[in-house]
Amino acid sequence: MTRSAIVTGSTSGIGEGIATALAAAGYNVMLNGFGDPTAIATLQATLASTYNVQTAHSAADMSQPAEIRQMVADAVAAFGSVDVLVNNAGIQFTAPTDEFPEDKWDAIIAINMSSVFHASKAAIPHMKAGGWGRIVNIASVHGLVASANKVAYVTAKHGVVGMTKVMAVETANEGITVNAICPGWVLTPLVKQQIQARADKNGTTFEEETDAMLGEKQPMRKFTTPEKLGALAVFLCSDAADTTTGASLSVDGAWSAI
Numbered sequence: 001m002t003r004s005a006i007v008t009g010s011t012s013g014i015g016e017g018i019a020t021a022l023a024a025a026g027y028n029v030m031l032n033g034f035g036d037p038t039a040i041a042t043l044q045a046t047l048a049s050t051y052n053v054q055t056a057h058s059a060a061d062m063s064q065p066a067e068i069r070q071m072v073a074d075a076v077a078a079f080g081s082v083d084v085l086v087n088n089a090g091i092q093f094t095a096p097t098d099e100f101p102e103d104k105w106d107a108i109i110a111i112n113m114s115s116v117f118h119a120s121k122a123a124i125p126h127m128k129a130g131g132w133g134r135i136v137n138i139a140s141v142h143g144l145v146a147s148a149n150k151v152a153y154v155t156a157k158h159g160v161v162g163m164t165k166v167m168a169v170e171t172a173n174e175g176i177t178v179n180a181i182c183p184g185w186v187l188t189p190l191v192k193q194q195i196q197a198r199a200d201k202n203g204t205t206f207e208e209e210t211d212a213m214l215g216e217k218q219p220m221r222k223f224t225t226p227e228k229l230g231a232l233a234v235f236l237c238s239d240a241a242d243t244t245t246g247a248s249l250s251v252d253g254a255w256s257a258i
């Protein structure tokens with residue numbers, strides 16, 4: 001039977017890369033996320049026709065628990081199961097703690113952290129029923145170390161790493177694995193916005209700020225790509241990874257090694 005995956009936040013960036021890699025590996029895929037409806041429909045149709053799998057899209061807002069539960073129910077209705085859940089949707093906002101807007105704190109905690117709990121809670125019973133499941137949480141190097149001006153993001157990502165461990169322990173003998181991927185810099189719209197904001201603030205070019213930003217934190221001055229993260233997610237879903245659980249896998253050019 002074809003296995004089925006939900007990838008949250010997969011209309012852009014890392015999520016799109018992981019959804020593409022899972023479709024290429026033969027999984028039916030439910031996409032999720034915001035964006036231009038025509039572009040989303042095209043992505044959905046292209047994955048289906050290129051890889052001969054079923055695809056669907058849920059517009060569920062990851063800040064809304066009821067919509068998250070509905071997304072999981074919709075995937076089960078569409079595909080018959082949810083075997084893989086990739087919790088990837090995320091947003092960013094930067095400011096010092098004493099200036100950090102409360103609405104941004106609430107949104108980041110809800111979308112980047114609480115959604116992982118709500119989606120996993122809804123999906124785990126289906127995985128237990130099938131005796132097989134994979135949860136892959138896209139945390140961040142900021143699930144392991146801090147940076148200034150990212151209080152909500154760092155808090156949320158540390159929470160995701162903690163949640164990964166709890167759920168791995170709870171499901172260890174259910175045929176289910178739960179792991180976190182902790183990327184360093186990946187050049188996606190989320191990061192392009194941060195680079196452009198720095199360039200605007202410092203009166204520099206996008207290229208100058210890219211070099212400066214990579215050099216500040218990451219010993220390897222190279223971006224990770226959504227394709228590389230997709231390949232790792234597919235590995236975590238493979239039988240070879242069936243004892244890899246509760247892990248936080250750094251893909252960060254040695255950022256967290258120093």
Ligand code: NAD
Binds near residue numbers: 011138190
């Ligand atoms: P992105 O902005 O390119 O994509 C974010 C995706 O999430 C989009 O599909 C967007 O529509 C969706 N999304 C945003 N808010 C949502 C909501 N409320 N409900 C449903 N979907 C929503 O970002 P990205 O860089 O691909 O980031 C993806 C994940 O990877 C995030 O969790 C991010 O924290 C994490 N991450 C990114 C980097 C990086 O350098 N880009 C590094 C480490 C971790």
